[in-house]
Amino acid sequence: MDDKRYLQGWEKLKEVDSEQGERVIESLNDISPDFARLIIEFGFGDIYSRPGLDLKQREIATVAALTTLGNAAPQLKVHIHAALNVGCSREEIVEVIMQMAVYAGFPAAINGLFAAKEVFAQLDKTLGHSEPEQPT
Amino acid sequence: MDDKRYLQGWEKLKEVDSEQGERVIESLNDISPDFARLIIEFGFGDIYSRPGLDLKQREIATVAALTTLGNAAPQLKVHIHAALNVGCSREEIVEVIMQMAVYAGFPAAINGLFAAKEVFAQLDKTLGHSEPEQPT
Amino acid sequence: MDDKRYLQGWEKLKEVDSEQGERVIESLNDISPDFARLIIEFGFGDIYSRPGLDLKQREIATVAALTTLGNAAPQLKVHIHAALNVGCSREEIVEVIMQMAVYAGFPAAINGLFAAKEVFAQLDKTLGHSEPEQPT
Amino acid sequence: MDDKRYLQGWEKLKEVDSEQGERVIESLNDISPDFARLIIEFGFGDIYSRPGLDLKQREIATVAALTTLGNAAPQLKVHIHAALNVGCSREEIVEVIMQMAVYAGFPAAINGLFAAKEVFAQLDKTLGHSEPEQPT
Amino acid sequence: MDDKRYLQGWEKLKEVDSEQGERVIESLNDISPDFARLIIEFGFGDIYSRPGLDLKQREIATVAALTTLGNAAPQLKVHIHAALNVGCSREEIVEVIMQMAVYAGFPAAINGLFAAKEVFAQLDKTLGHSEPEQPT
Amino acid sequence: MDDKRYLQGWEKLKEVDSEQGERVIESLNDISPDFARLIIEFGFGDIYSRPGLDLKQREIATVAALTTLGNAAPQLKVHIHAALNVGCSREEIVEVIMQMAVYAGFPAAINGLFAAKEVFAQLDKTLGHSEPEQPT
Numbered sequence: 001m002d003d004k005r006y007l008q009g010w011e012k013l014k015e016v017d018s019e020q021g022e023r024v025i026e027s028l029n030d031i032s033p034d035f036a037r038l039i040i041e042f043g044f045g046d047i048y049s050r051p052g053l054d055l056k057q058r059e060i061a062t063v064a065a066l067t068t069l070g071n072a073a074p075q076l077k078v079h080i081h082a083a084l085n086v087g088c089s090r091e092e093i094v095e096v097i098m099q100m101a102v103y104a105g106f107p108a109a110i111n112g113l114f115a116a117k118e119v120f121a122q123l124d125k126t127l128g129h130s131e132p133e134q135p136t
Numbered sequence: 137m138d139d140k141r142y143l144q145g146w147e148k149l150k151e152v153d154s155e156q157g158e159r160v161i162e163s164l165n166d167i168s169p170d171f172a173r174l175i176i177e178f179g180f181g182d183i184y185s186r187p188g189l190d191l192k193q194r195e196i197a198t199v200a201a202l203t204t205l206g207n208a209a210p211q212l213k214v215h216i217h218a219a220l221n222v223g224c225s226r227e228e229i230v231e232v233i234m235q236m237a238v239y240a241g242f243p244a245a246i247n248g249l250f251a252a253k254e255v256f257a258q259l260d261k262t263l264g265h266s267e268p269e270q271p272t
Numbered sequence: 273m274d275d276k277r278y279l280q281g282w283e284k285l286k287e288v289d290s291e292q293g294e295r296v297i298e299s300l301n302d303i304s305p306d307f308a309r310l311i312i313e314f315g316f317g318d319i320y321s322r323p324g325l326d327l328k329q330r331e332i333a334t335v336a337a338l339t340t341l342g343n344a345a346p347q348l349k350v351h352i353h354a355a356l357n358v359g360c361s362r363e364e365i366v367e368v369i370m371q372m373a374v375y376a377g378f379p380a381a382i383n384g385l386f387a388a389k390e391v392f393a394q395l396d397k398t399l400g401h402s403e404p405e406q407p408t
Numbered sequence: 409m410d411d412k413r414y415l416q417g418w419e420k421l422k423e424v425d426s427e428q429g430e431r432v433i434e435s436l437n438d439i440s441p442d443f444a445r446l447i448i449e450f451g452f453g454d455i456y457s458r459p460g461l462d463l464k465q466r467e468i469a470t471v472a473a474l475t476t477l478g479n480a481a482p483q484l485k486v487h488i489h490a491a492l493n494v495g496c497s498r499e500e501i502v503e504v505i506m507q508m509a510v511y512a513g514f515p516a517a518i519n520g521l522f523a524a525k526e527v528f529a530q531l532d533k534t535l536g537h538s539e540p541e542q543p544t
Numbered sequence: 545m546d547d548k549r550y551l552q553g554w555e556k557l558k559e560v561d562s563e564q565g566e567r568v569i570e571s572l573n574d575i576s577p578d579f580a581r582l583i584i585e586f587g588f589g590d591i592y593s594r595p596g597l598d599l600k601q602r603e604i605a606t607v608a609a610l611t612t613l614g615n616a617a618p619q620l621k622v623h624i625h626a627a628l629n630v631g632c633s634r635e636e637i638v639e640v641i642m643q644m645a646v647y648a649g650f651p652a653a654i655n656g657l658f659a660a661k662e663v664f665a666q667l668d669k670t671l672g673h674s675e676p677e678q679p680t
Numbered sequence: 681m682d683d684k685r686y687l688q689g690w691e692k693l694k695e696v697d698s699e700q701g702e703r704v705i706e707s708l709n710d711i712s713p714d715f716a717r718l719i720i721e722f723g724f725g726d727i728y729s730r731p732g733l734d735l736k737q738r739e740i741a742t743v744a745a746l747t748t749l750g751n752a753a754p755q756l757k758v759h760i761h762a763a764l765n766v767g768c769s770r771e772e773i774v775e776v777i778m779q780m781a782v783y784a785g786f787p788a789a790i791n792g793l794f795a796a797k798e799v800f801a802q803l804d805k806t807l808g809h810s811e812p813e814q815p816t
Binding site: 205206207230234237241242243244245246247249250252253256 | 568571572574575576578579582583587610613614615616618619
């Protein structure tokens, strides 16, 4: 048992993005609850809880990394959502993804932009900002 | 000819890291001067010159991307140097690289830290901070 | 503004594959019209417009690259279509993808072949070549 | 013609996982029957037929590789099925995938676990083990 | 402080390969002692200490992953050494690396074999098995 | 034994680049002569011997793939040499590598150009074209 580290990780995960985080953890609970716990303990307890970078800087780095990987669309969407949650603007997120064209190529950047488009559209829908399909 | 864009790129490259930038451009001049020009025009004229992110945020994203790629050690060293140049602290750079363990695995992060170690050691040597080999 | 370069890129994109190209550009227009413009200016204005390789050679190189990346299925399909458009035969495209098994492994080649299968089937359907589902 | 090698490969493929193997071969038959043959001849005739590792060890290595690649979900599912078929337990497969977090990052491991979850659920459904949707 | 987990990790690292492990930890101590600690705590405390796979199976998976990555030569050499240390034969290691040609391509497998060649040669030299340079 | 396929592969390898090919095969002979044989049988016997693409097209695809991988510098150099050998010009090779910036990012293209620079310089030295170090 490693309760303190788990609790620290869980607090940090909630600060980053409680809604998305809980969904990921839940989705792993039947295949490997131990791995869900390790994401919280290592990812959020050991790494994101460290001083030295604020959460906005951490999410910029993560969006850059996940766009570069190019094979982690579900995680990229989670962290685009998280980036907004910790204070990044949509413009900043789009800029980070665009910049990845230089380092990881245009397909990685294009697919990253499509992920952002999806997250933004989902948010607009939830928030009721853009519903052109329901006139009058 | 696309002089305006080239000049804008060149100014931005100098702002990011004139010393390292010029070295990369020179090293490409005999194999492909056109490609050296495209790095300036596209990378620095089209992308880094955009508003929306400051240079410190851009270098955090780039260090994250190059650590994640794992096969671009020369470029990672150039951008660790550039990150320091635009105002990142050594601690911030080390934190970004460490965080990549979560997304790209420990080997990518370890090799990224070795790159940082090399850049920092080279800087210390140039600046005369650590010269244990010259006693008395 | 960089109208001349944009127009040159746009002309080249239309030569490569006007139908697919316009679709990609459109799909980016709401999330990042600037990035759509950069694809035209850099990808098609700066690179594909260069002499030194004909468009058939360029598409062979691109199909090889996208099959190797293995995480860019939408772009691979666009360029399989473009390769046909600039004069590659289906056999040549299949050979390029098969050859990637040597360099990028069998999964990359298999997934590349599935992408080709989809593009060819779509074309056959559009052209009315294979409609076994509409007998009599 | 290379009948002996083909037959040896085919026998080995059937030993590893006849059901999944035949499905992959069939799915390639219209786009490239030659490539389907090469998978059997090279993959199973030349490599898996070699002494030096038993099939369980070979599937552990393959599940590790495909989880690491991160862009080969269909092949990963085939080999999770094959790993079970040659004697790996579900627990062993989950452990191999979890371990990949260390080398390829958490997104690769998470997506690998989701692939395992899907394969296990499909098997349970086929075998009638878990049908909570059909009460009474 | 997380002493118990650190100690468990350290014990496991020593079991896997004390000589190589200590060298890696030391090499990180000046650039990031915290990261050296995390390798022990997460990699060896959280992952390698788990039941479900024996160390020989774990090293087969790791050699497969590092060969597949293709950009982690130092870590691959460490784990080829570790694989021998926990009971893999040279033949088994060579077989795992060869098999990666199927999934990650021939360059990854060739470069993996060169890494094995280097580790084996170094061991032979240390053990005095092959010293053709000392005749008589 | 599979003598016919081996001989066909060997003949094709000599046609592609006998000098470089033999060196690669030799370098593998002590660590895994079986793998050296498989490169000849599969790579050159099964793949490069196929009709459908000429050797110049095959080398364009291979240089594109190896530049994209970014972690296979020794193999990229071998195939830049081979590309010249089967009739590609230096300009064509440089164009293929430059184009990879679009798909795999600038670091991959830059490192590919450095590989080309090395191969061209080595050839010039061997051929006595550029010997500025021997004045008078």
